[in-house]
Amino acid sequence: xxxxxxxxxxxxxxxxxxxxxxxxxxxxxxxxxxxxxxxxxxxxxxxxxxxxxxxxxxxxxxxxxxxxxxxxxxxxxxxxxxxxxxxxx
Numbered sequence: 481x482x483x484x485x486x487x488x489x490x491x492x493x494x495x496x497x498x499x500x501x502x503x504x505x506x507x508x509x510x511x512x513x514x515x516x517x518x519x520x521x522x523x524x525x526x527x528x529x530x531x532x533x534x535x536x537x538x539x540x541x542x543x544x545x546x547x548x549x550x551x552x553x554x555x556x557x558x559x560x561x562x563x564x565x566x567x568x569x
Contacts (some may be wrong), residue, residue, distance in 0.1 A: 489521040496526045505560050
């Protein structure tokens, strides 16, 4: 019961997942990081989502590092900007 109350008061799952995505696209503030870490500590679903995101990121980085494909920094930034626009940040 207390976990549910803390969960709702500090950060709902919908905001936590958005912060996780934002953290992958850019840096988040110290306050956002604290709130997110607290949420992940009490929410098993978001903790699992966070772990899956880390695993996927690791797989993507490994895949791109093994290929001889050069990634254009401008294209990466354009992609990040488009994602942030869609997330309304």
